[in-house]
Amino acid sequence: MNIAVCVKQTPDTAATVTVENGKVTWGDAPLVLNPWDEFAVEQALRTKEAHGGKVTAVSLGPEGAREALKQALAMGCDEAILIHDPSLAEADTLVASAVLAAALRRLESIDLAYFGRQAVDTDSGVTAAQVARRLGWPSLTLVAAVVAVDPQGRTIDVERMLEEGRQQVRAPLPAVVSVVKEIGEPRYPSFMGIRKASKAEIPIWSAADLGLSAPAPAVSWPAVLAPPRVDTQCEMITGDTPAHIAWRLVDRLLEEKVL
């Protein structure tokens, strides 16, 4: 099977992010493989282990995103591709999905494209579905378990984590799958993986290589700000009966949009 996994490099979730001069900064905190994408890499590797084939990790990002790809290689991916181009620096999901869809087409005969459910910086959670739409492939989002893959019959069965419970779905291949935490704990890179990763040559594809010329984003970000600080003056909730008190608290919580 020919499996792809799309990954992004993001700041570490433990980092303190602040706004400085209108831009987001995380100080010296390291940049890492997007934690949700680690789950995607793990599932991609499991599918390869079950059915054979190879896993290619793909990332759209700056030059430094190479490190995130090396992490994916060290976990066990066979190849990695970095898509890097100055014209893609301000990419929104409209552009990113076009780029990734083009890359998946260029990779040829991909059976499955795995994504993490969202990137921990932008938190939009739409890129996987958008890539699927562009490719005309089924979109399977919020996948908590890959129940079965039939490479000959060309189907995949998954369980999706919806508000109403776990939905069981079958789709034809090729398909786009984005995964949630329940998919299973990501493995550590092995030493052998680390050796291979450090030697690996990661080719860089430009926008031109993908047949795209300066795609324009639709969304822009005029400002980034820190959330307003809430002053903790404890508001004591009182009432004549426990029921009164309880209702008052519930009302206040809903008023303050806590829940």
Added chain:
Amino acid sequence: MAEKVLVYIDHHQGEVVGASWEALSAAQQVAGAFSGGVTALIVGDGVRALAEQAIAHGAVDAVVRESVDLKEFRAEPYSDVVSAVLKDTGAQVFVLPTTGRTRELAAMVAIDLETGVTTEAIALEVEGEAVVATRPIYAGKLLAREVCRQRRPQIITVRTRAFPRPAPDPSRTGKIDAAAASPWPSATTVLGYRASEAGVSLTDASVIVSGGRGVSNNGRLTPPPEITDEKQQEIWRAQQGFELIRQLAATLGAAVGASRAAVDAGYIPYAHQVGQTGKVVSPDLYIACGISGAIQHLAGMRTSKTIVAINRDPEAPIFKVARFGIVGDLYDILPALTQAFREKLGK
């Protein structure tokens, strides 16, 4: 006929998903800058009644597109139908609630119409012809203002409970443009549903209800006669208290936490311990019951967005960090809270 601002009414098994009404009021906030009102868009099978509900909740009118093939939500055919409607109506703004379904829908429609999509907006403003959405980024550590200046429609999903839910007025009327849809069949088949496993992980939970030493403090409770050992009686009482905590947690879809004191006393296993030497959590809401608020515990939950403290002792340190406090007996307050939440959240 339809307005330039549309709202998508999400539904599941014949029932409207309540957050759709919040999306409606969000849409109304910005509609003033366009033609004034909001059109509700409902897609499915046998969903005309939902259109009437939408008008009752404040939509000026409604567009309904139905087909027996649309009975079960599937992203691809629903997107086909929605994209066609948005194109036909020349929509300027399209607002949706945020659910697993609508995220996919909004994503795909944005591709069809080559426009931008913004998810989880918590506030909307209008600047000229553009809607500027404020949304959380970096897991809510920061906020971003996002705008889709040129392309249309601007597609925005709004975060649950960030916008008010209007009360319905059944006397309201409006036109319903209902028509049949003939979508391409989806390649995916839904095979069934399975109930989710119980139990929310402490570190992932957005709501946590926690118990401390005070949980065993109820002289009114009489342990069964076969428990004669004082320590075991105390543990039995604590377990009754934790049962009340569990019930509140279940109502809120919350995880159950505990202070070190409760764990050490044997009331609840270590896996539930929150604190410097237990788990560090950062939920949206942390309800501390019978917890004094020692620094070791605070270190584990201090970054919670909102802390509610319930304690018999008005001087307990926990009140210094809590947003809301109740001086009272958790044995009385917890059942009352569980009841109040059940009714208010419609569970």
Added chain:
Amino acid sequence: MDFRLSEEHQMVQKMVRDFAQKEVAPIIKEWDRKQEMAPHILPRMAELGILGVCLPVSDGGQGFDYLSLGLVCEELEAVDTTLRVVMSVHMGLNSMALLQWGTDEQRRRFLVPQARGEKIAAFGLTEPGVGSDVAHLTSSARRDGEDYVLNGEKTWISLATKAHHVLWFARTDPEAADPHDGISAFILETDRPGVTRGDIHGKLGVRAGSTGWIHCQDVRVPASHRLGEEGEGFRIAMSCLDNGRYTVAAGATGLIRACLEASIRYARERHAFGRPIAGFQLIQQKIAVMVQSYEAARLLYLRAGAMKNAGLRNTRETSLAKWFATEASFAAASEAIQIHGAYGYSDEYDVERYLRNARGAMIYEGTSEIHQLMQAGYALGTRTDAALRCELPAYDPVRWRG
């Protein structure tokens, strides 16, 4: 001079850190209280390849360099000293000795399974009556035909009851004019008849580890199990310590870091006199000293590791690194307890365990006093390092990775 770690080193560091934090940190207190080694530790370290990290792939190892060994030890001890002790005896004292002194056959038979973690290795030098005064050890090895017959007792042996192979030092020539020249080294399999062993409890620290004694009563080993030549045992033992000490130095550096991180966390949280105690200068001083200790210890062990990579003799540098880091880690742990106040005195927090663990490292692998004598000897010109018949091979990525 580029003091930055390569991408590869950073990946190794992160992998071991993640393993230790996720799989050992949550349970270590429980096992420390029980005074036993958690059963999953050795198998997991074997499975992940940690037990063979800096051995050539052709010897069953993972092909990383000696710097990686140091980084691994720093990460392991930042969670608990007992994890690093495994590396000290299995890798530093035993496996690297086989790499340095072993014949091809000995490497094939013993080093390869050790590198793969299929066999666990330990180091048997210390005896009930002999610690620093190695030259006067009393265990004997009498030549008898094609075998040696071993008799004697070793104590304070880490992994005594877990090890399959022990590097055993015994006197082969009681008549030697200089007792240093009468000692030989042997590869002893612990399942040979006549070998008995047991655990030692009641240690102040490293309680989640395995420390014990091993006794040989007329144990026969073939002559092919002798490591190096007859009479080379003392020199071999000293060269083993160059590697064992390196892991101790790196580990103690990790311990200083653990004390520092715990202290910073607590100082930010704890309030007194109306503010976090991190705002008080005497607390700040303690933290500053810990930073200084950490950075200095780290540079010292990394230098020793770089010299090993280059195939340079590093007895002096390793001794210096070990002496400095171990003393500094004990001081750091003590101050960490002070910063935690009464809570530091309780095992609710980790710092009291750090102190108990740190204390042992000032005694084993050369007491601090021995190291001071060595350093003075080097400085005053009374001590020089003679060339060895076999040196630790320099790191060569091509040869190591096949």
